[in-house]
Amino acid sequence: MEQIRRKRRKAFVEEKACVACGCCAKVCPVSAISVWKGITAKVDQSKCVGCGKCAAECPASVISIREVEA
């Protein structure tokens, strides 16, 4: 039987280029992204639903939405 592989979308932060402004955290509907120690935004992958709001908001455009294996 062929196995059905489900893919999910998640947000990924290019941490080196993040300016830690927190715009992403403000728009996340599930509070999955937050600014870690004033250095960079970090995504809680277990909470992220991959909606892309943070990526659209990020003024530096350092957040991307990628498909990952569920």
Next chain:
Amino acid sequence: MCSGMSGIRDQYPGGGSMKSEKKWYDYLWIASAAYLILGFFNIMFAWLGLLCFFIPLLISVIKGNKGYCNRYCGRGQLFALLGGRFGLSRKKDIPGWMKSRWFRYGFLIFFFVMFFQMLWTTWLVFAGASDLHQTVKLLWTIRLPWNWAYHGTLIHEGMAQFAFGFYSVMLTSTILGLFTMVLFKPRSWCVYCPMGTMTQLICRVKNKEN
């Protein structure tokens, strides 16, 4: 990427509803707008702008985070409002060089140099070596007459010189911020904001120590 985003709040009741509750600090954009307006009437209000310098620095030094940028920055909120809700932004990606480290730190250094030059001008007035310039300098070059906003000072003319200089810094950075807001994303200013770069640097150093 953005399709179906609006339904997300309904799908995930745990996240959505709480987010829409506004806190007092979500209205600090009013303070930022008021600050710029007050400077048109009495330049001495420019002194209040020091809050935007000391609060973020104190938060980063004491708490080791960017709570100011993340929550309290009224200027960021103002850009988010104008560029977001009012639609005054193209919402395009900022060019790569503008988010590069050399540009961000370079702009911070440039900003510092200009700031100290402003302090020097203030010092000259305090020392009596120079007269008070009742002007606001836009983009570090264009001198605008601003004498209508000067109604004398109680202590020393140097206090007014600092106010003119500081207001110039604030107005210049607002103009740059508005410019990049229109061209790129609403809060593009945050990418190269000298205070943001400096507080992030402080957080980096501080959290490395611990």
